[in-house]
Amino acid sequence: MLGFIHANELNDYKKAKIYYQKFIEKYPNSELATSAKFELENLGKEPEKIIQR
Numbered sequence: 001m002l003g004f005i006h007a008n009e010l011n012d013y014k015k016a017k018i019y020y021q022k023f024i025e026k027y028p029n030s031e032l033a034t035s036a037k038f039e040l041e042n043l044g045k046e047p048e049k050i051i052q053r
Contacts, residue, residue, distance in 0.1 A: 003039060013043045 003023065007016035020040040024033050042050050 003036065007039065007043055016043060 003016045003019035006012040006019060017040060020036045020043075023030075023036050024040070027033055
């Protein structure tokens with residue numbers, strides 16, 4: 001949630017990246033790790049750009 005809040009509410013992508021990376025390192029087998037990786041790959045992108053993939 002910290003990564004999500006920093007990315008989507010505070011627009012602080014640098015901190016969001018750190019939080020997502022820490023989560024993935026600490027919980028690599030969590031079902032939320034996939035979501036964290038997706039968020040990390042798409043930090044700062046407009047939703048329309050993500051959908052066009």
